[in-house]
Amino acid sequence: MPRPTGNPKLRAARLAAGYRSQQDLIDALSARGIVVGRRQVGRWESASPPLPYPDVRRALADLLGQPLEQLGFDVTSGGERDRRPGSGPLPPVNRAPVRTPNAPQPASAAADYLAVTRAHRRLYWTVAPSTLHPAVAAHAALGEQLLEATAGRTRQTLAAALSESWLLAGRVEFFDLREPSRAGSTWVRALQAAGEADDPLLGSAVLAHMAFIPGWTGRREAAAERMTAARTYARRGPASPEFLAWLDAVEAECETRSGSTRTALNLITHGEAILAGGGEHSNPEWMDWFSPVRLAAFKGNTQLAAGHVPQARTTLLGVLEELPADADKQRTVVLGDLGAVEAAAKQPEAAAAYAVRALEMLERHWYATGLERVRDVRRALVPWQHEEYVRNLDDRLYGWGAVVSALAN
Template sequence: MPRESGNVHLKAARQHAGYASQQALVDALARAGSELGVDHTEVSLRQVRRWESANPPWPHAVHQRLLEHILGLPISQLGFTPPWGAQPERQNATPRTSTTMSVTPPLPLPSPTTTTQPASIAVDYASVTKAHRRLYWRVQPPLIRAAATEHTRFGTQLLSEMSGAPRRVLATALAESLLLVGRIEFFDLRQPNEADARFVEALQAAGAADDQLLGAAILGHAAFVPGWAGDRDGAAERLRAARAYMRRAGSTPALFTAWLYAVEAECETRCGKHREALRVITKAEDALADADETPLPEWFDWFSPIRLASFKGNTQLKAGHLPQARQTLLHVLDELPDEARKQRTVVLGDLAAVEAAEGNPEAACAHAGEALDQLSITWYATGMERVREVRRALERWADLDCVLQLDDHLYEWRTTLIALQR
C-alpha cells in the first residue's frame, strides 16, 4: 500500500520557500509573528504536522496571515478546505522576495473524484511527456513551451479522474512536464518568476506521485532562481531540501549526485564565491569517479560528465584561471554531442570571454560569432547573455573591424527582434 501523501500543497510550498523541515516552518512562523506584531500567537510542531496531514484543519485567521506572509501564497493555494466548503479567493498574501520569488501562485492539484479513467490514459499522457522531452532540444522555446504548458493543464484536469497506481504514473509525468516548462522559462526565456511558480507546481505533482528523486530534481532546479539572483542563503536552503529528498529516494545514481554539486557550484559562482565553487566541482568529479550501476531515471537527460566540465570551465573563467578555463572549454566543445546546441552557445560564449580577458579580441569575436550563428537557429537566452557579456568586455576595442563585424551580427534584424521579443 502506498503511504499517505498528506497535504502536498502545503508541504511543497514549505519546501520551495526554503524550509526543509516542519520545525523550520515552526521557527519561521514564530519570527513572522514578531514581525507582524502578533508575538503571543504560537504554532507548535504538532500543529504543523496536522496541517500537513491528509485532512488538515482550517487554520485560525491569525495563522492564515502568518502562513501567507512567509510562504507568499494565499491560503486557498495551500491545501486547506474552509468549513463552509468553497475555497476563498485571497489576494492580500505578502509575496516573499528572498527564497521564494514567484509572482504567480500555483494552482492546487485536484483531488480524485468518483469518475475514473482507464490506466491507459496515464500511459498515453506519459508518452506525450516523453515526446516533449525530446523535442525540447531542437524546437524553438516558445513553441515547445506552449505545447508543454497546455499538456500540463490537461494533465492537471485528468489527475482528478485517476486513482491508485495510474494516478501516480500520471502525476509523475505531470511533474516532469511542469519541470520542463520551468526549465524553458528560466534558461531559455529568462523568466525567473514564472519559472519559480512552475517549480512549485511541479513539486506538488511529484508529491502526489510520491517520487522523491523527481522532487529532488525539481528543488535542484529551483535553487538556480535565488542562486542567479545572488541570494546564496536561498539557494543553499533549496539545495539542502533537494538532498533530503535525494536521501529519502534511497539508492541514488552517481550522476545525479554530481549534478546537484554542479548546481551548487553554479550558484556559488553566481554569488561570487569562486573558490568554494571550485571545491564543490571537485566533489562532483569525485562522485563520478565512484560511479555505480544505479540506473538513471529516463527523465534525467540534462546532465553528463561533459556538461560537468562545462560548469567547471565557467567557474574557472570567473575565478580568473584563464589558461585552465580555455583548456577545459575547448575539450567540452570537442566532446559535446550534436544535439547539445544550446549548451554549445554557452561554451562558445565562455570561450569568447576567456579570449577577451586575455586581450585577444579577434579570437573573442570569432567564438562569439559562432555562438550567434547557433542562436539564430535555436534560441537560448542563457547563451545570448554570455555573448552580451563578451561584447561589454570588448568595449575598449570597439573600433576594431572584428568588433564592428560582431556588432553587425549581434544587431542584425532577426537577432535584434528575437532579443527584444524575449
C-alpha cells in the first residue's frame, strides 16, 4: 500500500484530542481568540506544513497535547515561511543537539525491529512493568529515529511495529502503573505511527484504548466519542470477530463505570453473539489481550456492578477456571471481583480470602489494576474491619513487600 499523504501526525493528534474535523479545531482555536481558516488548517495537514505563527504554535501544542515537532512541523526552520510582516524578530528556536542522521536502512531493518516488538509483546505477561517499560520506551524511541531513514514498504512495516510498541508502552503506563495522563500522550504517538503505516485496525485499537482514560473516571461522552472513532477505523479493517467483540467489551466497561450497566450488558451480549457467529477474517497478530474468556471477565464485573450477584459469581468462577496459565494479571482482577461479589453477598470472610489470594499473586506479578480491585474489596469490608480475617488482609495489604512493590512499580 502507498504511504499515506499529508501530515498524519497532526491529523492523528487532532482526532485523539477529540476534534473530529478541521472545523472543530478551527472552532477551538477561535475560542482562544485565534482566527484561522479552513485553508490554513489544510496547509498544516499537507505533506509540507508551514510552521504557524508563534501564538498559534502555543495554542496548537496546548490543544493537542503534543510539542510542534511531534505534530509534523519542522521547528528548525524558525517559522520564517509564516512570519508576519513587521512583526519583528522571532524568539530563538530551542534546537535539539546535533545528531548524526541514520543512513538509509535496508528492508531487513523493519523485520529486525518487528522481532523485538514481538518479544516485548510476549514479555509483557511475565516481566515486571518497572523493568519492561524502559525497554519498550527505548525501543519505540529507536523506531522513531529509524522511521526517518526508511521508505516504501519498509517504512510502512516499521511504522506499524512502532505503533504497536507505543501502544504497549501506553498499556503498561495505564493498566500496570496507573499513569493515565502519561498513557494518553503515549497513545497519541501510537496513533500517529498507525497513521504513518496506514493501518486502520491499529488505529482503532489505539483509539479504543484511549477511551479507557475518560471511561474509567465516568466521563461517558468523551469515552463514547473515542469509541465512535475506533469503530469507524475498524470498519476500514477488515476486523475479526474477536476484534469487534473487544470493542464491545471496552465500551461496556466504560458504560459500567458511568453507571449504565444495562447498556453495558447489552454490549457484552452483542459481543458474545459476534464471537458465536464467527467470521472470515482472522485476529491481528498483535492483539493478544482478548479472548472469549476475557469477554466473560468483563461480563462478570458488569454483572457485579448491576447487582446481579449470583450471576456474577457463576461467571467469574468460570473465568477463573478457564484463564490460561500465563494470565496471572487478569487472574488478580478476577480474584478481586470475586472478593467484591462475596462482600456484596455478606460473606466477608470469603471476600477477604479472595483478596488475600489476589495479593499473593500480585507479589509475583505486579498489576496496578489488580490492586485497585483488592482495595475495592477492602472498602467493602469496612463493617467487618475488626474481625481477624480482615486484619489479616490488612497485614498483607500494608506489609512491607506490598508497599515496596507499589512504590517500585
